[in-house]
Amino acid sequence: IQFTQEKFAQEVMQLLDKYDLSPEMLELEITESIMMDNVETVMNNLATVEEAGISLALDDFGTGYSSLNYLTKLPIKTLKIDKSFIDTIGSDTEKDILLDNIIDIGHGLGLSIVAEGVETGNQYMYLEKMDCERVQGYYFSRPVPEEQIIDMLEEQTSKLHK
Numbered sequence: 001i002q003f004t005q006e007k008f009a010q011e012v013m014q015l016l017d018k019y020d021l022s023p024e025m026l027e028l029e030i031t032e033s034i035m036m037d038n039v040e041t042v043m044n045n046l047a048t049v050e051e052a053g054i055s056l057a058l059d060d061f062g063t064g065y066s067s068l069n070y071l072t073k074l075p076i077k078t079l080k081i082d083k084s085f086i087d088t089i090g091s092d093t094e095k096d097i098l099l100d101n102i103i104d105i106g107h108g109l110g111l112s113i114v115a116e117g118v119e120t121g122n123q124y125m126y127l128e129k130m131d132c133e134r135v136q137g138y139y140f141s142r143p144v145p146e147e148q149i150i151d152m153l154e155e156q157t158s159k160l161h162k
Contacts, residue, residue: 003030004038009048016052023053027078031059032070050075057114062102071109079106083117086137089126103130 002008016023028049034042050056057078058070062085071079085099106113115127118137127135144152 001034001037003034003042003045005045006041009045009052012049012054013052023049024055027055027057029057029059029080030074030076032061032063046075060116062098068105071105071111077112078114079111080114080116081132083137086115086117086119086123086127089123100130103132107131 012026012028013023015021016026030042030046046056055078056074056076057080058074058076059080060082061079062082079102081099081102085095085102088095089099090096103113112134113132114134114136115123115132116136118124118127118135118139120139123137124135124139141152
């Protein structure tokens with residue numbers, strides 16, 4: 001909803017400056033439905049943050065308005081596929097066809113694809129076969145406190161360096 005606020009982009013830029021963070025390290029998510037609220041303000045905010053080097057992701061794709069037109073008009077780099085498509089992998093042929101085509105369209109537009117709500121090995125293997133670059137969900141981990149995630153990341157980093 002913050003994208004509908006007139007000074008949102010300015011506030012984001014101020015926070016990046018305040019904490020000395022590179023805009024390239026930040027990815028903001030927007031849902032399709034927010035586009036209907038105040039299109040001009042949202043588009044201005046999107047353009048401002050994108051010009052600064054901040055990546056944009058379209059979240060929950062496949063729900064709401066699902067206009068393919070947004071994929072060509074928004075300055076997004078990432079397409080996040082809604083969990084409702086992932087839940088039915090292998091059991092709903094029609095949704096599988098839609099999922100496969102969403103991934104193909106996203107790749108064709110040069111977008112990175114994220115599948116939300118991956119909970120099983122079968123879902124993960126299916127998405128891997130479809131060249132879905134990123135997945136998130138309980139298959140990997142339930143939400144954890146900040147301290148625990150830092151420990152998990154350090155453990156994984158040390159394994160990579162061995």
